[in-house]
Amino acid sequence: MPTVLIIDDEDLDRKVLHSILLSAGYEVVGTARSGEEGIKLSRTLKPDLITIDLMMPKMNGMEVLIKLMKENAKTNALICTSAHSDPVVDLAMRYGAKGYIIKPFQARSLLATVKEVVGAPDPARMNVWNF
Amino acid sequence: MTQVLIVEDEAIVAESIASKLRRYGYEVVDTLPTGEEAVDKAGKTRPDVILMDIHLAGKMDGIQAADRISSQYHIPVIFLTAYADEQTIARAKEAGPFGYLVKPFRERDLYVTIEMARERSRLEAELEAANRELDSFSYSVSHDLRAPLIAIDGFSRILEETYAGYLPPDGVECLSRIRQAANQMDQLIEDFLRLSRVTRAPIQTEKLDISRIARDILGQLATHDPDRRVHWRVEEGLAAYGDPGLCEIALKNLIGNAWKYTMHTNNAQIQVGSLMQGQTRVFFIKDNGAGFPSEKANLLFIPLQRLHSHQEFPGNGIGLATVQRIVHRHGGRIWAEGATGEGATFFFTLPEEAG
Numbered sequence: 001m002p003t004v005l006i007i008d009d010e011d012l013d014r015k016v017l018h019s020i021l022l023s024a025g026y027e028v029v030g031t032a033r034s035g036e037e038g039i040k041l042s043r044t045l046k047p048d049l050i051t052i053d054l055m056m057p058k059m060n061g062m063e064v065l066i067k068l069m070k071e072n073a074k075t076n077a078l079i080c081t082s083a084h085s086d087p088v089v090d091l092a093m094r095y096g097a098k099g100y101i102i103k104p105f106q107a108r109s110l111l112a113t114v115k116e117v118v119g120a121p122d123p124a125r126m127n128v129w130n131f
Numbered sequence: 132m133t134q135v136l137i138v139e140d141e142a143i144v145a146e147s148i149a150s151k152l153r154r155y156g157y158e159v160v161d162t163l164p165t166g167e168e169a170v171d172k173a174g175k176t177r178p179d180v181i182l183m184d185i186h187l188a189g190k191m192d193g194i195q196a197a198d199r200i201s202s203q204y205h206i207p208v209i210f211l212t213a214y215a216d217e218q219t220i221a222r223a224k225e226a227g228p229f230g231y232l233v234k235p236f237r238e239r240d241l242y243v244t245i246e247m248a249r250e251r252s253r254l255e256a257e258l259e260a261a262n263r264e265l266d267s268f269s270y271s272v273s274h275d276l277r278a279p280l281i282a283i284d285g286f287s288r289i290l291e292e293t294y295a296g297y298l299p300p301d302g303v304e305c306l307s308r309i310r311q312a313a314n315q316m317d318q319l320i321e322d323f324l325r326l327s328r329v330t331r332a333p334i335q336t337e338k339l340d341i342s343r344i345a346r347d348i349l350g351q352l353a354t355h356d357p358d359r360r361v362h363w364r365v366e367e368g369l370a371a372y373g374d375p376g377l378c379e380i381a382l383k384n385l386i387g388n389a390w391k392y393t394m395h396t397n398n399a400q401i402q403v404g405s406l407m408q409g410q411t412r413v414f415f416i417k418d419n420g421a422g423f424p425s426e427k428a429n430l431l432f433i434p435l436q437r438l439h440s441h442q443e444f445p446g447n448g449i450g451l452a453t454v455q456r457i458v459h460r461h462g463g464r465i466w467a468e469g470a471t472g473e474g475a476t477f478f479f480t481l482p483e484e485a486g
Contacts, residue, residue, distance in 0.1 A: 054281065055274055057321060062281050082274065087282035094289065 001122035003029045005045055007038030007064060008053035020107045025121030035059035039067055049118045051101060054081040069096040076117050132158045136178040140164040140188040155242050165189030166196030173200045180245050185212040185219060197226040207252040209244055266331050273324045277317060284313040322449040329456050334374045341369035344379060345403040348386045366404040371481035373461050381457040384450040385416045385477050391444055392420035411480055419474040428467050
């Protein structure tokens with residue numbers, strides 16, 4: 001079943017994303033508050049998908065993406081950003097992101113994007129709530 | 132019509148105040164003998180002003196009731212009391228009253244105090260709303276400004292790394308300038324974000340070992356800058372109460388400035404110490420660096436104001452504004468003394484007791 005690592009410096013966003021993915025039946029194997037922490041976790045957890053918040057202090061999401069892709073070109077990464085159709089999304093795709101998630105999170109479109117990249121979650125793990 | 136709630140356990144006194152107020156054109160919503168009833172009524176009827184006796188009939192006294200009301204409902208409270216001893220006044224201050232009248236008082240004084248309290252309460256509410264709006268505005272602006280910058284830097288980086296061979300040397304140089312400018316602006320925005328965060332973050336106070344924090348910061352600066360020779364002295368046992376995260380940001384800025392502005396100084400010296408000003412302990416950070424024109428001391432804490440060129444001393448002029456906000460949020464004061472070429476000293480106060 002697909003495993004996910006969340007990298008986001010905002011506590012609330014991390015929790016919201018976590019609960020959306022969890023309720024849909026994905027296994028969130030780790031969460032990180034910073035790019036540095038996320039890169040370290042990705043090495044040990046080897047998740048199927050990594051979501052990266054673009055706006056983080058110190059190391060921004062783009063730098064994290066570039067570093068992750070350099071370490072492992074097969075990484076499935078999604079970048080989380082508040083502005084779509086932004087040059088920033090195009091840039092992320094050039095650096096190997098598989099797609100993007102718009103903030104504030106909307107469960108339906110977010111899960112559609114995740115499904116496209118890593119496939120459907122395990123139906124047995126799906127929570128009764130339906131987003 | 133201005134609505135007034137009277138909290139007074141002596142019915143005759145309460146009625147006499149009520150009739151005076153009515154004569155001045157106020158509406159008296161109720162007269163109540165206990166603090167418990169006052170808190171309840173304040174929540175239900177939201178009067179414009181509350182006149183509060185301190186000694187009341189119930190278990191809760193007027194100060195406790197006022198404290199509850201001002202924190203929950205932001206209604207201005209004026210104390211009316213026969214007591215004016217230091218202890219009562221000190222306790223009353225904690226509740227943030229909008230006035231304190233000692234009985235017996237003149238009718239006219241009561242009228243003036245109520246009018247001033249209303250005006251101050253209105254201004255405070257306006258200011259609070261404006262501040263909230265400004266904070267959320269600067270937060271979202273900072274966030275939205277950063278995304279395009281990341282794109283500018285990222286695409287320049289692709290040009291640099293992938294297509295540098297197609298560009299003449301001057302073109303490559305231009306690219307590196309673009310990236311440099313983008314990174315400078317990114318730093319500026321990050322500093323603005325911190326300034327806005329400093330204003331919004333809740334404060335959690337604990338006892339701080341200022342001496343240890345200062346030594347740690349100086350140690351880190353020395354590690355990052357091994358070529359510098361700086362003599363520093365930190366007074367032992369400096370302590371205060373404050374939010375550890377915020378106070379560290381403030382000290383990092385102040386000590387970092389002392390470090391930076393002594394970089395062209397021979398025999399650079401930094402001193403972290405304290406002195407007594409009356410009953411108050413004043414901390415200071417003193418250096419013998421570039422200093423500043425003493426007549427411009429008032430400009431130091433204004434965001435983006437810089438008294439030195441970027442070439443001479445890099446920086447963007449947000450650090451001291453951040454420090455000032457942190458100190459003010461703790462209820463402290465900050466000021467500076469200095470002269471061009473003769474170093475600078477920054478003085479500040481922090482709470483010396485918990486709470």
